Amino acid sequence: MKCEAEQTQGLQMEEPQEISSTEGGCVGDIVIEKFLIESKKSTPHVQLACSMQHSAFPLDGNELCIWNTEDPSQQLLALRGHHQPISAVAFGNTATPRLICSASPDRVIMWSLDECREKVLEGLIPRGTVLGTLLGKVLYLRFSPDDRVIAVCAGNKILVVDTESQSTLVELEGHQGPVTAAEFCTWRAHVVISVSEDRSFKVWDHRVGSLIYNSPVLAASPLLSLLVVEGSKQLVTGCAEGQLWIFSLVDRHHYRCVTRVDLRKKRESFSTRRLDSNPGSLPEESRLPSAHELAKGDDVEVTLPVLGLAHCELSLGLASECGLLSSENTSCLWVGSSAGLLILNLANFELEAVLHYKNFRNLSIQVAGSCALRSKTSDGKAFCLLTSMFGNGIAGLKVDPTALLRCQQRPTLGTRLSVLPSSRVLPTSPLHFGVVESSAQPARHRQPAARSVVKDQPLVFHSKVRSSGYTSAPHATMFSPKTNIKNDCKRSSERKNSYKWKESPVQNSPPTRLSRWLAVADGRAAVRCVQFSGDGRQLACGSANHLALVFGADLTGTPAVFPGHDGPVNTVCWSHDGRWLLSVSQDGTLRVWSVRRTELALCLGKDLLPKPVQSAQFYYIDTFILLSSGPEVQLLTYHIDTCKDEIRRYKPKSRGRAVVRLPMTGAVEVTSLSAVNDFYSYLVLTAGRNRTLEAFDLNVGRSAAVITEAHSRPVHQICQNKGSSFMTQPSQLYNLFATTAVGDGIRLWDLRTLRCERRFEGHSNRCYPCGIAFSPCGRYVACGAEDRHLATATLDGKLHLFVTE
Structure with missing residues (x-):
């Protein structure tokens, strides 16, 4: 019979120490090594455990050592009962009683921490409850949320053991390799998920012992770790080659794969992005090693095996400070x-932050063999428990995520971009062209009138002379055509109609049922683009049969047809006042149509646009036409004259002229273009063939920001949150825009931070460019897919995929 002090005799535990960076600098508050223990036997590949107040690890092979992370003054508690080396340790989820389970090839033992500590204080030997014997090598243990059952991963099977009766309820068999991890689904208590060295995961109903879902082979290396995210209802699993797979656990999604993350590439891009944004402003201590430097190291570091996963809770204040878009808590993940x-x-x-062990001076463990993480302790920091890969050391680290994020956050721009203008138009701005021309035009007519002198003129100097009628016989008037078309020659400031605007409630949910279906054209002519008018009463579409059509919003009645293009219509765009319709075709022409008269009002061809037009739209409340042609963004001023001259009908009076041409950085082809037309805005967003996004400030007539490698493929559409006349939004939401690329999902960006804030994946979009659109309320983004489904995702991250038939 030994006391606690005698049981822990011989343990080499060092005092807590601050760890400084090898690059130099004051970053000691990021990582603090709380303790370091040298074990007699190496334990590189074992399951470690961390709870809110304790951490547990095997010591000297067959002893279970428990350390209080909240009260380091308490001595280590060593529990003996195993005859062979311990391979797995797990804490229970309930506070009373505080349970811990340990497993070795000879037995699985469950301990009560409170009882064990009382026994030690009384001078007795603490004893645990044996749940099973001779099960083989156990790689993983996991308690259920209520601690009533425990999953024991022994070999190729999972044993579900009742903690009260100490009996095995069911054996789940089906994996072709050793089971490396298992997790219970918190919102469905009967579901347990497991991963294995056979590179697949399985979903079980442990109450009846049946298999619910069996995934295909995911990777070329074994799956090592597993985490169930309750907030977003997702499954995250990692493999030995540094790759993460994220699956949706929503019932209707049928375990759809949301995305795959390559940690090595993410780490390289994270380091490159921070260095490229502003290399001179980064402190030396926060510099991350480059890809070339990492390649010089050992293979273990390059592959980044995922040893542990845990939640990382960040407060709203920290999320806002570091540029993270968040509602209450930013959903982040610790990857060990x-x-x-x-x-x-x-x-x-x-990646939001990267902490390399070798970058910190005096850190005892440089290469970890196993890792356990606790996301949040009483002081708001994270606790990390490590074992050495090549030594016998076991270390406990306190990591401050706030200091880590502040040290490695991207440098902020000198001027924060915003769709809403913060200053008036400069006199040298290209946007000032329309203002100057309109104000100077009357003065140009008045000046010749003041200097005019009387000149000899013919007796009849009028341009039109009425006939006297003497040479023609009298005739009766059959009908009188309406000739008062003065309003068509001017831009009316107010639309005269009887339609009443009605505010739409913000709480409206997206539509989920098919309301009406209509065949646009005979045969298989594809509809290439659609757009509602500003009042929502008309719908324009461009088709592959060279036509632009305008329907009523309810898709009833005969559509208005706008023929004239010699190629498929790729773009249609409404003017702000709803009187004009712009269309762009593959024939290289840009046409503006009069919606009321259903006739062509302006045609711009190859004489003005030598290169094909990819996209075009009205801009600056119909003052300009904005288009992309080749590697340039062009701003055109235009004049539409609907007054007909019966004598010179062959000579069109409508015209357009280029005001400014802005080339993209790198002189690459522009693949998409977007700007706000419903209110005055200076910013124009473009996407290039080299996968970059570039923002132009037309108030100064130059590029304002460039985002490199925005997608893995060229962006084929930029969609801004332009709002609606039927709904009011906060001004900050207008700075959000979405981009999409083939095979790379949808990404939501914020102009204020120039970073991707949300990413939506999991929908079928591998070969064909599919369109995206914001809802009028700004809460949803919708996208099409190749499987003929429509996906709608919320921007707050709570629901990543909502599929409607």
């Missing part, structure tokens, strides 16, 4: 690897 710790944002699947 052999080389360091990474923070992955589950909203955009990008």
